[in-house]
Amino acid sequence: MRILVAEDDDLMLKTLEFRLKRDGHEVIVTHDGKEALEQIAIHSPDLVITDIMMPYSSGLEIISAVRQNYVNRIPIIILSGMYQEDVVLEAFQLGADDYITKPFSPNELTVRVRRFGFAHAVHA
Numbered sequence: 001m002r003i004l005v006a007e008d009d010d011l012m013l014k015t016l017e018f019r020l021k022r023d024g025h026e027v028i029v030t031h032d033g034k035e036a037l038e039q040i041a042i043h044s045p046d047l048v049i050t051d052i053m054m055p056y057s058s059g060l061e062i063i064s065a066v067r068q069n070y071v072n073r074i075p076i077i078i079l080s081g082m083y084q085e086d087v088v089l090e091a092f093q094l095g096a097d098d099y100i101t102k103p104f105s106p107n108e109l110t111v112r113v114r115r116f117g118f119a120h121a122v123h124a
Helices: 010-022 033-043 059-069 085-094 106-123
Strands: 002-006 026-030 047-051 076-080 098-101
Touching (some): 010 026, 033 047, 033 059, 047 106, 059 076, 059 085, 076 106, 085 098
């Protein structure tokens, strides 16, 4: 599965990239929302994992753009810090499919991503 990850924290980004590649996925990494939107247009990922708070375009803006601009529904998992319940609720209203609260375990990431990989395989 091709997964785009948008995360401005380098350590978190490397952790996500390492785990997802280890799980056998092709990973496209981006450091901000603007870069994420550009790479989504180029690569048409099977899944987007995005942080909420990032430079240039937020995770919420990414959700809105993907939902407005792509006929094929790309699943979106958002990453949020603790105590951002209002932002998470807004993300779901915009069309996010799941969220993971930071910090999280690599096993949780694997399980959540695998759910979307199965759904993608069924609908492909």
